């Protein structure tokens with residue numbers, strides 16, 4: 001059995017709000033293996049984004065622990081937000097290479113790597129476009145390329161495809177599973193959609209309503225590569241029913 | 249803008265009809281105004297020391313241009329304006345950054361800043377001239393004071409408008425304070441900041457003239473005073489027009505800067 005990349009123990013977050021504090025995330029304990037794809041499902045307001053932000057070091061947990069086992073330095077994080085948060089004054093390529101620029105990599109190498117990433121996510125020909133000239137799906141591709149370019153230890157995705165239309169969204173699922181396989185990244189992804197979770201994940205965590213606690217930790221043993229037809233199979237239906245029951 | 253980009257945006261935007269050409273309006277209106285002015289002074293029987301005719305102003309203009317006095321005085325005013333703009337903007341940006349970043353600084357400084365705005369600069373200009381003499385220094389100070397507040401406010405508003413999500417992105421990538429400042433905060437605050445600078449540039453001209461009115465032996469404001477004292481109203485006109493040209497040039501310079509730095513914004517084609 002491989003050692004987990006990440007372990008949380010009774011992780012909980014309380015926001016101060018004047019009257020006793022808002023308990024956003026209940027004590028959650030789970031671990032994520034290296035190269036695992038974990039999806040987090042849960043009703044809105046159950047603390048899914050809060051969990052991701054705590055893992056990214058954007059906020060300090062109120063109690064509990066959070067360990068990146070086996071990493072001797074702080075983890076490199078790739079974060080994709082629900083809205084593509086791109087810098088509107090930077091071109092596609094300049095947005096993608098931002099993490100490398102922050103690591104002070106030399107510009108030529110950064111450009112070459114960003115070019116490679118742009119091609120990997122299917123943005124060739126748009127390297128010099130500005131974000132305002134791109135569609136929603138393309139913007140999320142830029143955000144995805146930016147989140148992956150510095151080979152993060154952990155890729156955090158917060159409902160990244162929530163604002164896309166159904167067709168684009170399903171195309172992005174294919175792209176994401178291809179990227180995940182190619183880059184051998186560990187992924188923790190928040191989603192609202194049961195099909196999305198079953199399409200992508202090795203494991204699905206279901207959070208309860210606020211304060212979010214882990215209600216179900218469901219391994220998804222569907223064969224890969226997964227395609228459209230899979231959703232009409234019996235195992236898919238069984239898993240989907242299980243998740244549905246846990247969410248309600 | 250790059251050709252590929254404009255092509256792309258053309259493809260994405262539905263064809264918009266070309267706006268009608270408006271370039272002819274300004275010269276025509278200008279010519280009309282000049283003509284009315286000329287007729288007004290010619291047939292209105294108005295003495296030149298009250299309202300000089302266009303030709304008299306032009307004649308006065310070329311005279312003061314030829315003897316070098318116009319350039320000399322303009323140079324002094326320009327120096328005051330630009331120095332004041334630089335000093336006022338630097339102080340405003342430094343203080344604006346502190347205020348935008350720290351609640352404590354905001355609490356401490358805000359009352360003073362708001363109160364300082366209640367003091368009319370015209371009223372304390374004489375004090376500054378008394379304290380710092382009739383030379384350039386007191387004018388630079390007045391310009392800096394008048395420029396300070398609008399640039400400060402716009403700096404704070406601009407920095408506060410930095411999208412929270414982009415800030416979190418930078419933090420998740422472990423960007424240093426300096427990297428966050430140069431790669432995120434400055435570019436994000438630039439549009440609002442430049443709006444403040446645009447206001448500051450024109451206000452600075454006003455500051456210099458106010459200072460020169462109060463007490464100076466050089467500058468365009470001084471020239472206006474001289475003209476008034478000697479009933480040389482044509483000279484007053486020359487100085488006023490020169491001031492307008494100066495303010496417009498500065499304003500235009502900031503606009504050029506905006507177009508260059510904010511080319512990524514849709515409003516700046």
Ligand SMILES: Nc1ncnc2c1ncn2[C@@H]1O[C@H](COP(=O)(O)OP(=O)(O)O)[C@@H](O)[C@H]1O
Pocket residue numbers: 015016022024042043044045046047048049050051210
């Ligand atoms: N910075 C914050 N300050 C105070 N309350 C917050 C903050 N962020 C989130 N919350 C609250 O915490 C709860 C969980 O939020 P969130 O993690 O965004 O839920 P989810 O992503 O599952 O919809 C919500 O009730 C939300 O209002």
Ligand SMILES: [Mg+2]
Pocket residue numbers: 048049050158
């Ligand atoms: Mg959320």
